[in-house]
Amino acid sequence: xxxxxxxxxxxxxxxxxxxxxxxxxxxxxxxxxxxxxxxxxxxxxxxxxxxxxxxxxxxxxxxxxxxxxxxxxxxxxxxxxxxxxxxxxxxxxxxxxxxxxxxxxxxxxxxxxxxxxxxxxxxxxxxxxxxxxxxxxxxxxxxxxxxxxxxxxxxxxxxxxxxxxxxxxxxxxxxxxxxxxxxxxxxxxxxxxxxxxxxxxxxxxxxxxxxxxxxxxxxxxxxxxxxxxxxxxxxxxxxxxxxxxxxxxxxxxxxxxxxxxxxxxxxxxxxxxxxxxxxxxxxxx
Amino acid sequence: xxxxxxxxxxxxxxxxxxxxxxxxxxxxxxxxxxxxxxxxxxxxxxxxxxxxxxxxxxxxxxxxxxxxxxxxxxxxxxxxxxxxxxxxxxxxxxxxxxxxxxxxxxxxxxxxxxxxxxxxxxxxxxxxxxxxxxxxxxxxxxxxxxxxxxxxxxxxxxxxxxxxxxxxxxxxxxxxxxxxxxxxxxxxxxxxxxxxxxxxxxxxxxxxxxxxxxxxxxxxxxxxxxxxxxxxxxxxxxxxxxxxxxxxxxxxxxxxxxxxxxxxxxxxxxxxxxxxxxxxxxxxxxxx
Numbered sequence: 001x002x003x004x005x006x007x008x009x010x011x012x013x014x015x016x017x018x019x020x021x022x023x024x025x026x027x028x029x030x031x032x033x034x035x036x037x038x039x040x041x042x043x044x045x046x047x048x049x050x051x052x053x054x055x056x057x058x059x060x061x062x063x064x065x066x067x068x069x070x071x072x073x074x075x076x077x078x079x080x081x082x083x084x085x086x087x088x089x090x091x092x093x094x095x096x097x098x099x100x101x102x103x104x105x106x107x108x109x110x111x112x113x114x115x116x117x118x119x120x121x122x123x124x125x126x127x128x129x130x131x132x133x134x135x136x137x138x139x140x141x142x143x144x145x146x147x148x149x150x151x152x153x154x155x156x157x158x159x160x161x162x163x164x165x166x167x168x169x170x171x172x173x174x175x176x177x178x179x180x181x182x183x184x185x186x187x188x189x190x191x192x193x194x195x196x197x198x199x200x201x202x203x204x205x206x207x208x209x210x211x212x213x214x215x216x217x218x219x220x221x222x223x224x225x226x227x228x229x230x231x232x233x234x235x236x237x238x239x240x241x242x243x244x245x246x247x248x249x250x251x252x253x254x255x256x257x258x259x260x261x262x263x264x265x266x267x268x269x270x271x272x273x274x275x276x277x278x279x280x281x282x283x284x285x
Numbered sequence: 286x287x288x289x290x291x292x293x294x295x296x297x298x299x300x301x302x303x304x305x306x307x308x309x310x311x312x313x314x315x316x317x318x319x320x321x322x323x324x325x326x327x328x329x330x331x332x333x334x335x336x337x338x339x340x341x342x343x344x345x346x347x348x349x350x351x352x353x354x355x356x357x358x359x360x361x362x363x364x365x366x367x368x369x370x371x372x373x374x375x376x377x378x379x380x381x382x383x384x385x386x387x388x389x390x391x392x393x394x395x396x397x398x399x400x401x402x403x404x405x406x407x408x409x410x411x412x413x414x415x416x417x418x419x420x421x422x423x424x425x426x427x428x429x430x431x432x433x434x435x436x437x438x439x440x441x442x443x444x445x446x447x448x449x450x451x452x453x454x455x456x457x458x459x460x461x462x463x464x465x466x467x468x469x470x471x472x473x474x475x476x477x478x479x480x481x482x483x484x485x486x487x488x489x490x491x492x493x494x495x496x497x498x499x500x501x502x503x504x505x506x507x508x509x510x511x512x513x514x515x516x517x518x519x520x521x522x523x524x525x526x527x528x529x530x531x532x533x534x535x536x537x538x539x540x541x542x543x544x545x546x547x548x549x550x551x552x553x554x555x556x557x558x559x560x561x562x563x564x565x566x567x568x569x570x571x572x573x
Contacts, residue, residue: 002475003473003474003475005475006474006475006478007474009384010384010385010387010388010391011388013380013381013382013384013385013388014384014385014388014389014397014398014401016381016385016445017385017401017404017405017408017445017446017449018400018401018404020408020442020445021404021407021408023419023423024411024415024419027419027422027423028415028418028419028422031422081308082308082309082311082312083312084308085304085305085306085307085308085309085312086308086309086312088305088309089305089306089309090309093302093305093306103309103312103313105565106312106313106316107312108561108565109316109558109561110312110315110316112499112500112557112558112561113316113319113503113554113557114502114503114504114505114530114553114554114557115503115505116503116505116530116533116534116550116553117319117323117503117533117550117553117554118319119537120323120533120537120546120550121318121319121322121323123537124322125318125322151315154312158312182294182295182297182298183298183301183302184294184297184298184300184301184302185294185298187301205410208410211412212410212411212412212413212414212415213412214412214413214414214505214506215505215506215534219537239412239414239506242414242417242418243414243506243509246417246418246421246509246510247509247510257418258418258422261414261415261418264412264414264415265411265412265415268410268411268412269407269410269411272406272407272410273407276403276406
């Protein structure tokens with residue numbers, strides 16, 4: 001094959017990605033503009049009404065933005081006590097051993113389970129427990145969704161953090177040991193300061209994951225369109241309201257849902273970008 | 286005083302170790318619980334009929350429940366739909382993704398390649414429900430119908446960044462001498478890439494493809510607005526079609542069909558985990 005043609009083929013294949021990404025932004029913006037121009041951009045973001053009675057339709061994204069933020073932050077909170085030990089286990093205590101390999105496989109498999117199965121498990125196993133503990137009467141809600149979400153993001157946060165913890169130079173650690181430091185002190189004073197920014201960035205990327213998670217949340221959050229008034233209340237996230245109502249939506253409602261989609265796209269894009277930039281910086285140091 | 290202080294430090298040291306081990310081990314509990322639950326509840330539904338027959342109607346299921354029998358039928362329509370859409374998506378995503386990955390690995394210093402690389406990350410991080418919306422706008426609206434084509438376009442968009450990344454990473458770490466030797470022997474650029482680099486990188490690229498397939502096979506949200514679902518077994522690419530994750534969602538929402546949830550989940554889980562483990566095995570072999 002002619003080299004010139006081959007290079008053109010390679011370049012064309014690379015063009016597909018900008019084409020898709022540009023297309024996503026363009027199409028979402030065009031289709032969301034109806035709702036945004038009808039309600040006004042800030043009104044759309046700050047209104048908590050979601051009413052589809054014909055004639056007085058009113059769509060605001062605030063309950064779903066709130067729902068997304070609450071589930072994501074709670075999930076992050078629940079995830080840290082598990083992902084941090086896993087990354088220390090794999091990256092420091094049992095670095096390079098058979099035990100670490102087994103635990104990595106466990107987290108890899110956790111990452112591989114489809115989100116709809118997480119949703120089923122949460123619904124049929126975790127929800128009854130929440131009900132039995134009297135945490136919330138209906139069992140589903142922001143707390144339940146966040147708990148399962150936390151399990152889902154543990155693998156992402158843990159495996160990347162472990163990579164950074166592994167990269168801490170051993171002469172630094174040996175220096176501390178030779179001065180009489182215990183392992184806990186080495187972790188506290190050497191490993192965390194050195195690997196900290198990398199570990200931090202892996203949690204940012206885990207947030208990016210949690211923001212867009214759809215099926216699990218849809219099955220567990222209770223799907224109500226009011227502002228959630230407590231952590232155990234039912235609600236909806238940006239992703240779950242789309243999953244719930246996109247199928248039968250048309251006209252202004254469809255446009256409003258697409259506007260929520262555009263918002264979600266922008267938020268995850270920004271979070272992921274911040275995470276990637278931080279990771280790049282952490283690698284150089 | 287001195288020994289007291291030392292004891293305290295050693296105690297903290299030991300405490301941290303125990304805590305790390307305890308919580309790290311606790312992470313495997315959800316995995317075992319999920320696997321156990323799906324296996325325990327799904328295994329009794331598993332039979333030959335379950336994977337060779339289509340989904341029963343809610344009415345038939347109701348009759349069976351009333352008569353105290355197990356629900357007839359299975360998930361054959363979903364299996365066919367999933368395989369059909371996966372095949373269509375893979376056939377397009379593999380050549381495009383591999384070529385794009387080679388481009389990125391070969392032009393590391395160009396601004397355009399960096400830009401594409403950044404956008405690949407962006408696309409990989411995009412929530413799957415957005416991919417569903419966009420495919421709805423691009424394919425379902427112009428075609429005026431939900432279809433297997435639309436479903437496979439959604440899966441294609443999800444697979445593409447994964448394949449690009451794995452190809453790029455694999456081609457990047459090939460020794461430069463390999464390429465130089467090919468060029469020194471008078472091979473053209475295209476020959477060196479197609480006959481030397483890609484075959485050498487095959488293990489890594491193939492692992493990436495398997496992982497991409499296992500990643501999208503369980504996706505439900507992007508298929509809800511594109512493939513829609515269908516209770517018949519069909520091969521038409523321009524009509525709504527079922528998929529295993531869509532069926533699970535359908536069973537979850539229909540009280541009459543709830544018996545079928547776990548069998549379908551078990552099938553999906555086995556499929557996904559097998560792909561995952563196979564990919565890991567190949568990756569390990571290829572690295573050593």
